Amino acid sequence: MNEFQIILSETIQRLLSDHVSRDLIVASEQGKWAHDLWTALEENGLTKVLVSEAGGGAGAQWSDAALLIKAAGEHGAPVPFGETIVAAWLLDQAGLPVPDGAMTLLEGGNLSLTTQGDGFVLDGQMAGVPWASSSKHGIAMAQGPDGDMRLCCISLSDVQLIPGMNVAREARDRLILEKTHVIASAPCGPSVLGTTLRHWGALIRALQMGGALQRLLEQSVAYANERTQFGKPIGKFQAIQQQLSVLATQAAATGVATNYAAQAVEKGRLSHEIAVAKVRADEAANIATSIAHQVHGAIGFTYEHTLHFATRRLWSWRAEYGAGCDWAAELGAQVMQNEPEALWPLVTQK
Amino acid sequence: MQSFRFDLCELPEETKGLRQEVRAFLAEELKDIPLTTRAQTWMSFDGEFSKKVGAKGWIGLTWPKKYGGHERTAFDRYVVLEEMLAAGAPVGAHWIADRQSGPLLLKFGTEEQRQTFLEPVTKGESYFCIGMSEPDSGSDLAATRTRAVKADGGWIVNGTKLWTSGAQHAHVMIALFRTEQNPENRHGGLTQFLVDLKTPGISIRPITDLYGSQHFNEVVFEDVFVPDNRLVGTEGGGWAQVTAELSYERSGPERYLSSYLLLVELIRELQAQNKPGAEEEIGRLFAHMMTLRQMSLSVAGMLEAGENPTLEASVVKDLGAVFEQDMPVIAHKLAGAPPTLSGGSDFQQVLGVLTQVAPSFSLRGGTKEILRGIIARGLGLR
Numbered sequence: 077m078n079e080f081q082i083i084l085s086e087t088i089q090r091l092l093s094d095h096v097s098r099d100l101i102v103a104s105e106q107g108k109w110a111h112d113l114w115t116a117l118e119e120n121g122l123t124k125v126l127v128s129e130a131g132g133g134a135g136a137q138w139s140d141a142a143l144l145i146k147a148a149g150e151h152g153a154p155v156p157f158g159e160t161i162v163a164a165w166l167l168d169q170a171g172l173p174v175p176d177g178a179m180t181l182l183e184g185g186n187l188s189l190t191t192q193g194d195g196f197v198l199d200g201q202m203a204g205v206p207w208a209s210s211s212k213h214g215i216a217m218a219q220g221p222d223g224d225m226r227l228c229c230i231s232l233s234d235v236q237l238i239p240g241m242n243v244a245r246e247a248r249d250r251l252i253l254e255k256t257h258v259i260a261s262a263p264c265g266p267s268v269l270g271t272t273l274r275h276w277g278a279l280i281r282a283l284q285m286g287g288a289l290q291r292l293l294e295q296s297v298a299y300a301n302e303r304t305q306f307g308k309p310i311g312k313f314q315a316i317q318q319q320l321s322v323l324a325t326q327a328a329a330t331g332v333a334t335n336y337a338a339q340a341v342e343k344g345r346l347s348h349e350i351a352v353a354k355v356r357a358d359e360a361a362n363i364a365t366s367i368a369h370q371v372h373g374a375i376g377f378t379y380e381h382t383l384h385f386a387t388r389r390l391w392s393w394r395a396e397y398g399a400g401c402d403w404a405a406e407l408g409a410q411v412m413q414n415e416p417e418a419l420w421p422l423v424t425q426k
Numbered sequence: 427m428q429s430f431r432f433d434l435c436e437l438p439e440e441t442k443g444l445r446q447e448v449r450a451f452l453a454e455e456l457k458d459i460p461l462t463t464r465a466q467t468w469m470s471f472d473g474e475f476s477k478k479v480g481a482k483g484w485i486g487l488t489w490p491k492k493y494g495g496h497e498r499t500a501f502d503r504y505v506v507l508e509e510m511l512a513a514g515a516p517v518g519a520h521w522i523a524d525r526q527s528g529p530l531l532l533k534f535g536t537e538e539q540r541q542t543f544l545e546p547v548t549k550g551e552s553y554f555c556i557g558m559s560e561p562d563s564g565s566d567l568a569a570t571r572t573r574a575v576k577a578d579g580g581w582i583v584n585g586t587k588l589w590t591s592g593a594q595h596a597h598v599m600i601a602l603f604r605t606e607q608n609p610e611n612r613h614g615g616l617t618q619f620l621v622d623l624k625t626p627g628i629s630i631r632p633i634t635d636l637y638g639s640q641h642f643n644e645v646v647f648e649d650v651f652v653p654d655n656r657l658v659g660t661e662g663g664g665w666a667q668v669t670a671e672l673s674y675e676r677s678g679p680e681r682y683l684s685s686y687l688l689l690v691e692l693i694r695e696l697q698a699q700n701k702p703g704a705e706e707e708i709g710r711l712f713a714h715m716m717t718l719r720q721m722s723l724s725v726a727g728m729l730e731a732g733e734n735p736t737l738e739a740s741v742v743k744d745l746g747a748v749f750e751q752d753m754p755v756i757a758h759k760l761a762g763a764p765p766t767l768s769g770g771s772d773f774q775q776v777l778g779v780l781t782q783v784a785p786s787f788s789l790r791g792g793t794k795e796i797l798r799g800i801i802a803r804g805l806g807l808r
Contacts, residue, residue, distance in 0.1 A: 293805075297805050297806065297807065300807060301806065301807065311807040312807070312808075314795075314799070316807070317798065317799065317802035317805075317807045317808065318795065318798045318799075318802070320802060320805060320807060321744070321797075321798035321799075321801035321802050321805070322798065324430070324741070324801055324804075324805055325741050325744055325745050325801065328430045328432060328721070328738075328741050329717050329718075329721065329745055331430075331432060332432045332434070332717055332720050332721050332724065333713070333716070333717040333720070335432075335434055336434060336716075336717075336720050339434055348712075348716075349716075351709075351713070352712070352713040352716045352717065355709065355710055355713035356713050356714070356717050359710070400710070401706050403709070403713075404705075404706045404707070404709030404710040404712075404713060405705045405706040405709055406705075406709065407705075407708075407709030407710075407712050407713060408704065408705030408706055408707065408708035408709030408710070408712065409705045409709070410709075411693065411705075411708050411709065411712055412693060412696065412697065412704070412705055412708055416690040416691070416693040416694045416697070417690070419689070419690065419693065419712075420512045420686075420690075423512075423712075423715060423716065423719065424445065424508065424509075424512075426436075426437075
């Protein structure tokens with residue numbers, strides 16, 4: 077970490093530790109918007125970390141943003157922090173102004189963009205939109221009438237919303253857009269050409285998963301050191317040690333895969349890194365959640381204990397914006413369409 | 427809880443030329459080597475090949491020029507290694523000296539030892555083996571019983587080393603002997619020595635493995651004289667020296683590429699069978715490989731920076747061994763063709779090799795359980 081990242085890391089860790097308590101997450105799961113947390117993130121300029129200085133942001137790099145999104149995942153912050161960071165970045169990249177307030181990504185539907193009068197309207201439906209009920213704006217990538225990819229921003233007060241939740245009890249809403257007025261639109265910035273919102277959503281979730289896995293590891297190790305059975309802490313038993321080591325290696329691999337993806341974006345040479353990160357994070361989540369619950373025993377299965385705030389998020393996030401199996405199939409198809417000897421040059425191209 | 431550090435480490439642009447040079451060399455040199463030999467890559471022993479690699483200047487790449495090295499970067503070395511492994515080059519003869527014995531001597535050896543031993547290694551003419559395990563000392567390395575007793579001008583060694591890879595071909599063994607008996611401090615009293623394997627009193631017996639090849643050996647020492655100037659580092663400091671050496675042993679690209687040629691042949695087989703539904707599994711393997719490569723590179727970067735990433739190296743070794751050990755199982759599940767010792771397709775023969783040798787992947791260089799124990803210690807559980 078460079079000096080800026082150390083300061084950034086301290087800032088976000090302090091902010092999230094102060095705000096994201098068990099009570100806050102429980103209230104959020106009951107439908108209460110984490111207003112104070114969100115205000116603190118905005119007031120510290122963290123939601124606009126990737127926005128250029130000219131656009132009113134911090135002009136920071138993707139590896140800096142990665143650190144923030146990972147921390148949000150570690151603490152289980154029940155707000156669309158990663159989504160807003162990315163939405164703000166995409167708007168700024170497209171030369172559009174960045175509004176205040178929470179934003180979400182309109183991805184996965186059958187959106188169609190058409191002209192109406194001087195502007196554009198969007199039609200379509202989509203399910204599982206993160207935090208739509210609490211967000212002010214949504215952004216979409218849609219093909220414009222000229223065939224170019226346009227970034228579009230809509231006000232979410234203009235759409236019909238049917239609330240829903242993932243198993244982490246995070247808002248995942250269904251939206252119906254009917255001739256919804258696009259309040260701002262421009263061709264997508266050059267740095268995101270060839271990508272979709274699904275890529276950026278997958279990167280957000282993979283980074284959050286890296287944070288949540290770190291939390292699972294710390295919680296499980298701490299519990300194994302304090303819980304006593306047969307006259308000693310259960311962490312002294314090799315059966316437990318071996319499992320926690322596996323959990324640690326899975327968390328480490330996810331950390332590397334996700335940091336590598338963020339670095340590829342930062343250096344403007346993204347190819348398959350986001351898919352790799354999501355595949356790796358998904359597999360790690362499968363293994364790690366199982367181990368963490370096994371180590372915690374019955375107490376970890378109660379709502380009272382906080383373990384499930386991380387495990388239920390991992391079970392949700394691993395499948396959002398493309399599950400590991402989907403991204404793996406895409407990667408595999410790329411590999412399989414070429415002769416076997418082409419694999420090694422692909423592995424070593426960077 | 428100690429946290430793992432895997433800072434990303436990028437191969438410099440300048441390594442690209444070297445990579446192409448290595449590829450061109452291997453395309454020429456490997457064309458007559460059977461696929462089943464190449465499938466065993468760093469366990470395949472070929473002295474003539476090692477001499478050619480030495481002549482290209484690709485052994486001891488990072489070592490000082492005064493010892494025959496080439497003073498190039500750890501990244502150049504990484505590129506050479508991974509290209510050799512992916513192509514299935516028979517690098518077994520020079521592998522151990524290049525990987526760990528050379529660095530050990532550069533760190534702990536005397537000037538005379540470096541002058542004597544390193545240059546022949548860089549030429550691909552001198553081979554090393556590592557004498558650690560014994561009949562009663564496998565994972566429990568501190569149980570080492572082979573004794574070196576002080577004598578006039580040197581040491582007299584008695585005992586047996588077991589599972590010593592390549593000892594029947596090697597010129598020199600870096601051996602760990604017990605020089606002092608102290609039940610209070612099992613990790614003390616161990617010392618490393620350079621042993622000329624032609625010394626009278628040494629008998630080497632190859633042990634045939636289940637695949638039918640002879641990689642490892644039993645090495646018996648009967649009143650073997652080792653001169654004082656062949657003690658490496660400090661007397662009684664063997665444990666710490668060995669531990670440092672293991673970071674080199676556990677994090678390299680050979681820890682996840684041992685089954686690479688099987689993956690290549692699996693893809694070819696699946697394309698020929700035109701079986702649907704294999705993409706997901708192939709993509710998953712690709713994601714694992716890309717991640718392991720970054721982890722391994724990260725450790726290489728830390729070693730280059732003079733750090734001692736013991737914990738991170740153990741993480742790479744554990745994840746890598748599981749990955750390369752899973753490969754024959756995955757290949758079996760996807761393709762279904764029987765593994766063969768001879769006959770059948772290239773895929774079947776390579777599957778035949780890897781199915782049989784894969785159990786060793788999580789045994790050699792520290793068992794899965796030992797590595798996980800090291801990680802658990804890092805987590806603060808032990």
